Amino acid sequence: MANEHTPFLENVPAYAIGALDAEETVALEAHLRACESCRAELAAYRDVTANLVMTTPPQPPPASLRETLRGQMPHAPKKVTPRPVSWSVGQWALGAAAVVLLGLSLFGIRQVQVLQRQQAAMSRQLENEQAALAMLSYPGAENLTIEGDNVAGRLLLDKERNAAVLVLWDVPSIAQDETYQIWLIAPNGDRTSAGLFRPESGARLTTESILPTQDLSKFTGLGVTVEPAGGSDQPTGPRLFKIDF
Amino acid sequence: MLDTDENDLVARLVRGDEDAFLALYDRYSSRVFGLTLRILGDPLLAEEATQDTFLKLWNRAGLYLAERGSLVVWLLTIARHTALDRLRLESRRPALSESYDIGDGWHSLADAGSLSEESRWRSLSFAVQALSPEHRRVIELAYYQGMSQSEISEVLGWPLGTVKTRMRAALQNLRHAWNET
Numbered sequence: 001m002a003n004e005h006t007p008f009l010e011n012v013p014a015y016a017i018g019a020l021d022a023e024e025t026v027a028l029e030a031h032l033r034a035c036e037s038c039r040a041e042l043a044a045y046r047d048v049t050a051n052l053v054m055t056t057p058p059q060p061p062p063a064s065l066r067e068t069l070r071g072q073m074p075h076a077p078k079k080v081t082p083r084p085v086s087w088s089v090g091q092w093a094l095g096a097a098a099v100v101l102l103g104l105s106l107f108g109i110r111q112v113q114v115l116q117r118q119q120a121a122m123s124r125q126l127e128n129e130q131a132a133l134a135m136l137s138y139p140g141a142e143n144l145t146i147e148g149d150n151v152a153g154r155l156l157l158d159k160e161r162n163a164a165v166l167v168l169w170d171v172p173s174i175a176q177d178e179t180y181q182i183w184l185i186a187p188n189g190d191r192t193s194a195g196l197f198r199p200e201s202g203a204r205l206t207t208e209s210i211l212p213t214q215d216l217s218k219f220t221g222l223g224v225t226v227e228p229a230g231g232s233d234q235p236t237g238p239r240l241f242k243i244d245f
Numbered sequence: 246m247l248d249t250d251e252n253d254l255v256a257r258l259v260r261g262d263e264d265a266f267l268a269l270y271d272r273y274s275s276r277v278f279g280l281t282l283r284i285l286g287d288p289l290l291a292e293e294a295t296q297d298t299f300l301k302l303w304n305r306a307g308l309y310l311a312e313r314g315s316l317v318v319w320l321l322t323i324a325r326h327t328a329l330d331r332l333r334l335e336s337r338r339p340a341l342s343e344s345y346d347i348g349d350g351w352h353s354l355a356d357a358g359s360l361s362e363e364s365r366w367r368s369l370s371f372a373v374q375a376l377s378p379e380h381r382r383v384i385e386l387a388y389y390q391g392m393s394q395s396e397i398s399e400v401l402g403w404p405l406g407t408v409k410t411r412m413r414a415a416l417q418n419l420r421h422a423w424n425e426t
Contacts, residue, residue: 013416014394014409019387021395045416048423050314052388053321054366055373056283058275061295065278066270069299073263179308192333193326196308215334229310230319231326 008038016045017052018233022189025234032236042236049233148241153206155243159217164210166224171199171206171240177229180240184214185221192219196231220244251316258306270299273317277324284328284389294331298324315362329391365423372422380415383408 008031014020015028032039141158146168153168166182174180182194197208210216223242225235251272257265277298282291301323309319373381386392386400394412398405 010409010413013413013420014387017384017387017412017416018391019383019394019397019412021393044424045420048369048416048420049388050318050322051366051369051423052373052384052419053280053318053325055370056276056280059279059282060275061278062288062292065274065292065296066267069270069296070263070267072300073266073303177310177312192330196305198308214330218334229308230314230322233326 005035005038008032008035009041012038012041013045015234016042017049020234026189029235033238142245144243144245146241146243148239151240155222155245157216157245162214162216164216164222166206166208166210168199168206168208170204173199174226178226178237179229179231180224181227181231181235182208182210183223183225183235184210184216184219185223185242186218187220191223191235193231193233194222196227252311255306255309255311255316258303266299266303269302269316273320274299276317276321280321280324281328284325284391285332290331290335291328294324294328297327297331301327332391368422368425369419372419375422376415376418380411380418383412384415384419387412 008028011020011024011028015025020028028038032042141156144155144157146153146155146166151168151171153166156165156167158164171180179196179198181196183191184194185191192214194210194214195208197206199206210222221242221244223235224240226237226240227235228237251269254265254268258269274295278291278295281294281298282288285291285294298320302320305323309316373384376384382401383397386397387394392400394408395405397403397412398408401408403411
């Protein structure tokens with residue numbers, strides 16, 4: 001047992017700093033799911049590597065950056081203030097458009113309306129939904145089906161505009177010290193983090209914009225895993241789903 | 246962990262308070278910019294990565310949990326991921342000669358952490374400085390350039406086994422120093 005265990009244990013430090021090669025990463029991640037002692041070792045090394053950020057000297061950024069960020073902040077408190085969209089439709093028509101394009105039933109129309117009212121107080125969620133609906137109108141946008149063991153939904157993907165939105169139904173709730181983490185998957189299997197999210201309590205619909213800091217055309221898949229709050233350098237937890245594109 | 250003032254700022258930030266956001270920006274922008282500049286080696290790219298990081302703070306503040314650790318470490322972790330993603334996007338691998346002199350990078354300054362946290366960070370900094378040049382090099386390339394052990398082996402011309410051994414030894418040293426404080 002010790003002979004089988006040792007190679008994995010030796011790879012834990014490199015994994016903690018994000019330097020383990022792809023093939024060894026896959027093997028170690030599989031081992032970690034079943035080995036509590038290696039997970040404890042990983043947590044100990046992560047405690048160190050996470051705090052390495054504090055050893056870099058500070059350096060003041062350009063003064064203009066503060067004003068740039070100030071200009072990007074919403075000018076109103078966070079409440080429902082629908083932003084102008086290129087199509088002028090009412091709440092019902094917005095729901096109907098989503099239903100038609102997502103292929104949902106009449107029951108789904110009412111469900112979408114109920115969900116939109118429930119989430120109307122959260123402007124960020126509303127913005128994600130508007131982003132999703134906007135993408136549905138793009139000719140080049142792909143509308144891909146997600147089918148996981150515990151979740152279903154759509155991935156809306158437009159590589160030309162480098163934009164993507166996840167639309168998920170019934171995302172399982174997770175512990176307070178956990179988060180869902182989105183991973184973009186390269187052809188060689190490398191994972192690149194693309195954001196964190198948590199399902200809203202009581203909400204059946206979760207939409208999440210993929211932060212467009214990556215060139216989506218360089219990736220061939222997307223996955224979501226459960227990670228410790230704050231995220232991980234590489235996937236460590238159970239997978240919610242994976243989709244190829 | 247958070248002091249009362251920072252706890253209040255985070256709570257206000259989650260509610261969309263722009264003044265709280267700017268207060269946190271004033272407090273940590275130098276840390277973030279210093280780290281992204283260290284990784285990207287280009288002030289313009291570092292500025293963009295810093296901007297992206299604070300926008301993520303604005304959008305993700307609700308995900309932060311004080312019991313998991315310092316806000317500054319959480320924020321800098323986001324900054325590091327953001328900068329490394331940008332590094333990969335740009336396919337930017339500065340020649341080793343363009344890298345910062347290793348001796349320039351490893352010291353910490355007083356920070357808004359608890360006394361015990363500052364003490365540990367300082368110990369960690371000293372431990373990094375105390376690493377042998379070879380050990381420090383592999384940590385440097387892994388942490389600030391996001392390289393895998395194979396990539397480090399190729400760049401430095403060292404056998405892969407040597408890279409692995411040095412990586413493991415360096416991190417064991419740092420772990421020992423971190424836990425000793």
